[in-house]
Structures are given as C-alpha cells and as structure tokens.
Amino acid sequence: MPVAIVGVGKIARDEHVPAIAADPSFDLAATVSRSGGLEGVENHETLDALLQARPDIPAVSLCMPPQVRFKAARAAIAAGRHVMLEKPPGASVSEVLTLDRLARRAGVTLYASWHSRAAAGVAMAQAWLADKRLTSVRIDWKEDVRKWHPGQDWVWQPGGLGVFDPGINALSILTAILPAPVHLTEAQLSFPENRDTPIAAELTFTDGADLTVAAAFDWRQEGGEIWQIEVETDAGTLRLTEGGARLAIGDADQGVASPGEYPALYSHFASLIAQGASDVDASPLIHVADAFMLGRRIAVDPFHD
Template identity: 55%
Template structure:
C-alpha cells in the first residue's frame, strides 16, 4: 500500500524533535510539504501559509498540525473544509468547545480527526492500565515538575491567554490518568500565575474519582536539575508507580518491563490505523480537567517570570 502524503504545519521544536523523525521512520506516511512562516524543511515543498498549501497540493491527503493551540483552530477548519485528514498535536485546542466543533466538521466532511495525547503512547502506560483493571484504587498522587526554560525556550505564547502555562506539560499527566483510571473530576485548584504572565507557572489540583478515590496533582515549571514526571497509584493490590512520564513502571518497588520508547511512532501508527478504518479519535477528558481547573481554581500571584 502506498504511503499517505502528509504535511506538517508549524515547524517548531516539537515538530523537529518528534513529528518529522517519526514520519521519516514510518512506512505509512511520506512527508510531502511543510508550512511555517519562518522555518523550512529541506527536501519537501515549503509554504508560508496553509491556504497556499491547500490550493496547490490537493494530492496531500493528511495534515499534522503542530502550531500553538490558539492559531491552530482556523488552520484545522481550513484543512477539514478542504477534505484533508487532520492530526492535532496536544492539547487539541484552546477550548473544549472549539474541538467539539472540529469533531462535528470532520464528521460532516467525511474525514478523520485525531486528537493526540503522546504520553498515552509511553511504553508502560498500557501495561499499567491492564494491571489496574479490576483493582480498587484508593489514592493517586501526581508530581509533574520540570524546567520551562529547558523545554520551551523563548516561547512567549505559553504565557498568553490560551497558552496553558504549566498545564502544557501537566496535561500529559492528566492524559495518562484518564487512560488508566476511572473517570475523575476536579474538586479544587490553586493556580500560581507570575505577575507578568496570563497563565500559571505552577498549579495544585485535587480531583475525585467517580468510585470515590482522591487524586492530588502538583504541577510546577520551576524545577531545575532532574525532572520529575511521576504518577503513584495506591490500590488494594499494591502500589503502582509510573515514572519518567510513563516509560518506567514498578509494583511495590519491583520494576516491571516496558516496551521501546517511541511515543510519536505510536501516534503515527495509530493515525495510519484510523485512516484505514475511516474513524476519528478525539478524547477530550484531559482537556476538560484543565478547563475545569481554570474555571474553579483560585489564582495566586507569584514573582514575575523572565526567560
């Protein structure tokens, strides 16, 4: 079967670090074009706006949208209206409502929409889900702390309204939580917002599962040195710990084997499967938790942030 031609929109750090290499390794896709105002990708046709791409490359069936959430909406609408299949980098949109509108548009146009959550493809997430199946969860603790200067150098959009702030990485933890545990809802939140920003640099959430267990989450973008991406799940059968963003798992301190670390390879394999079946995949559970945290959270002013 011939590879599906795909274009990448938004040639920033995540596209160069993850999407372009994953596409190159995939036998299911062929990179045919790149769309960016300031960057170019060697070996393919480059465009500075998506409208020019859509007019001139009707042969490219799929689009991978890696631009920030706020400007991504109109790009997604344009691509779907043009009958292209669309992959959305996480978070899938700035609001729940706009993503729901994209789902309806994709259905109307008969094309595939895939809202990706790359952390769900970490090697130990699925083994953790299987181990937790049928067990009683007593408590979940999430600690997700990293250095924003290392992972988002010079990216001003993350501090603007709609940029998510610390929830940009924090939503990765929530995507794992909603994949391995019963549904949860936010009961309390504190958002620490630098005085010169519009989005939080740290957040503390309390959530409750529909079966009664409590979840605490501590997100912080100010951690230097070793980074912490850990989820601890206390159950009636022992303590499960997912570490390093879901790439390592232990049960009561005993390390369990995982698979190869290739989150974005898994994303593009899933996208290929969706194209083959003609189905969309849009799970809004992690985005709804972030939205609810903003809705009920208390805002605390903290020192200004300077990159």
C-alpha cells in the same frame, strides 16, 4: 500516503519528522512554515497555499501553538483532508468539540493526539489497574520552563496553558489508566504577576466515592525533571515514572519496551484513516478548563525568561 506538517518548530523537528520518516504508511511531502521549513522538502508559507497547490496530499499534521490551530484545522477539514492535532488539541474545549463535529460531517479523520498516552508503561498500567480497587493517586509533574520552553512567549499568553502545557500530559495518562473517571473538586493556580497563565498548580480530583487524586504541577523545578504518577491499590502500589516510560508494580520494574511515543501516534493516525474513524478525547483538556473555572488564583513573583 503523502502528509504535510504545518508549523515547523522544535516539536515538529524533534519528534514528528523522525516519526514520519520511520513510518511506512506516510511520506513527508510538504511543510507549511514562514521560516523556510525543512531542507529538501517542499514548503508553503500558508496552509491555504498548500491546500490549493497540493490536492494530492490527503493528511496534515498541525504542530503550531494551540491558539491558532482551530482556524487551520477547520480549513483542512473543509478541504477534505485528514487532520492530526498536536497536544493540546485546541485553545478551548469548544474548539475541539466543534472540530470533531465538522470532521464527522465531512467524513474525514480527526485525531486529537496525546503523546504521553503512548509512553511505554501506560498501556500495561491501564491493564493492571482495570480490576483493582484504587485508594489514592499522587501526581508530581515538575520541570524547568527555561529548559523546555525557552523564549516561547505563546505558553504565557491566554490559550497557551502555562504549566498545564506539560501538566496536561499527566492528565492524559491519568484519564487513560483509571478504571473510572474522576472530576476536579478544587485547584490553586499560581500566576506570576507579569504573566497570563500559571507557573504552578495544585489540583484535587475525586471519583465521587472513595478515591482522591492529588496533583502538583510546577515549572520552577531545578535539578532534573519529575514526571511521575503513583497509584495505591488493594493489590499494591503502581508507579509510572519518566513521563510514563517506566513502570513499577510494588518493587518490581516491569521493563516495558516501546517503539516511541510519536511513532505510535503516527501508526494510530494511519489506522484511523484506514478505518474511516476519528479519535477525539477532550477529557484531559476538560480537566484543565475545570481548573481555570474552579481554581483559586495566587499571585507569585514575576517570571523573566
């Protein structure tokens, strides 16, 4: 199936292009990029130009920043194309829900992808926790923003999410592995004095009964990334580390194998299209929206890239 990538930035080059190349279901037929796209691949400067010139391309993968993704997704859906959304799926919850309705009315597939859910240890963690009684969950998701988003001003602008851009990866795993949903009860958000999005966040969730989930996100991490989730249960401790790539239960490393996160996403996208189905789970983004609604704002030192 011919597919087009819209927005040829770092994530597209590093993850989407290789995943498409390795997937027998897709062929990268075109790109949309004002910077020239990819060598050897047909490029269009705008999505409208692509949609008009290439009616034979039935699917598009939107990899631009979330602030501008809604307009592009709406146009693609209106043109009858299947759409895959890079995470986060939109700049607001209402955008995502609107796109879901539009896709269903148009009879096309909409896939709000969460790449961290495809990390090697996540599915096994979900299965192991399904019949356990959970007593507590601790999330630590900390990295250096200068390493992962150098010079990317959009992450500091409204809709760019700030530290929730990586933090939502943890929330996407959390909402996948817990046997029952949780909701946010309080948050503390640290905003640099010169930025519109937070650089750190402390969150507390509950299931409404006995379970408490504590999360710490921080973009000021030095000395290596920390991407881990620890779950205490009546049958022992489960740990997901390296962003979900490694799973340990008690002292035993489970050594889970995986074809990779983005290959799994494209495999799922192809399956959804074949089934005439969509997959639009907004729950991680809802948690982020709740954090901005309930969060106590703390001013911290200015951040300079």
